[in-house]
Amino acid sequence: MRRLRALAEATPAGRERIVDLLRALAIVMVVLGHWAVATIGYDAAGRPTARSALPDLPWAYPLTWVAQVMPVFFLVGGFANAASLSARRARGGDATGWLLDRAARLLRPTTALLVTLAAGAAVASLAGAPASLVRAVVYYATIPLWFLAAYLLVVPLTPAMTALHRRFGLAVPVGLAVLVAAGDLGRALGPEGLALPNYLFGWLAVHQLGIAWHEARTGAPALPLSRRAGAVLLAGGLGATILLTTVGPYPVVMLNVPGERLDNAAPPSLALLTLATAQVGLILLVHDPVERWLHRTRPWLVVIAVNAVVLTVFLWHLTAAILLVGALDAVGRLPTPPAGSAAWYAGRLPWVLLLAVLLAVLVAVFGPIEARTGRGRADARAGRASVRTTLAVVAYVAVVYALVANARTSRSAPEPLGLPVPALVAYVAGAGTLRLLRTGSGSRG
Structure with missing residues (x-):
């Protein structure tokens, strides 16, 4: 805690603290999302296996517009790298x-x-x-x-x-978005491989x-960073995303779901970029009040603490799930209710809590490796x-x-x-x- 307070006190006055908050929130949401939609079963050989429950939860597809936060990570990554x-x-x-x-x-x-x-x-x-x-x-x-x-x-x-x-200026991300649209057209008309460049162009645009x-x-x-610009980007991004996923050829779901006509996330699609535009608009709208809140000591200490081990949290969260599945299977207590059933919904909270405890142990062991990373010579x-x-x-x-x-x-x-x-x-x-x-x-x- 003493070290965290020292870091907080050393924070430059002009630092965009919301960037650190968004990085932490993006990773935490990815982790919780992966855990929450996991469904466990057994394969033909009797071994535990896992998959996403999203294909069985079509009602949740619109919620993926909130859960898809990888664009936020690339956005704050661009800011942090440039800074x-x-x-x-x-x-x-x-x-x-x-x-x-x-x-x-x-x-x-x-x-x-x-x-x-x-x-x-x-x-x-x-x-x-x-x-x-x-x-x-x-x-x-x-x-x-x-x-x-x-x-x-x-x-x-x-x-x-x-x-x-x-x-x-902004002609650069616009040009990259055009290249992403061309990649989408290529995979719609021809082999999936024609969209592979979108892995670079899409994330580079954000x-x-x-x-x-x-x-x-x-x-x-x-x-433009004004609240008015934020409102325009939010409305325009949402409107474009709605059009692309209703009138247009893109699926509503913004995460990977096998069998969908296009995958919005792997590689990034034009619809994901319009959603990212809306996310940027929302960030601009809340920027000033969030910055004022982050100048309070307690929330800023929490943000600093999470960011010190944020990559460790992300990298080890599925290992935590594997260890928990293995342990429960070994003692014959592995729950395998069908995705979307009442038992599956009831098990979400205890499942996530158990995983959080296990991940906390892994972060305690491996987190210091990330936290000790300093500046080179x-x-x-x-x-x-x-x-x-x-x-x-x-x-x-x-x-x-x-x-x-x-x-x-x-x-x-x-x-x-x-x-x-x-x-x-x-x-x-x-x-x-x-x-x-x-x-x-x-x-x-």
């Missing part, structure tokens, strides 16, 4: 040193998850567990990494996208709005900058490749370490190189 890059440059630092610091904040808790899972998988395999079962467990535990891979794609583009914003939000403080062409001298930048780019690409390769590997693949070996090797090599560049001789000034 940290600006501060780094003001201190005389370079973009490579900035990227190494940003990567460290994301990869330290991720490495803890992957190393723990790989070690546990190795023990299970040595004990005789089938490699396909080991892979299935690790696959479910690493589902959150698809989001991290998407976020890692947009982070290093921040310097270039900031420069583009200063030249072209991230760009965060950059525009930050640039509003510098005098550059910016996102000084930036490299100019003569070594090109070598350091090249190594950083190669290592960063290796990490992104590893996360994507894991997400695309079948959950039934026989993987004794739970993770594809090439992906695990690439991740360890990439993350290790980034750490050495940040803390070793490669980052000394």
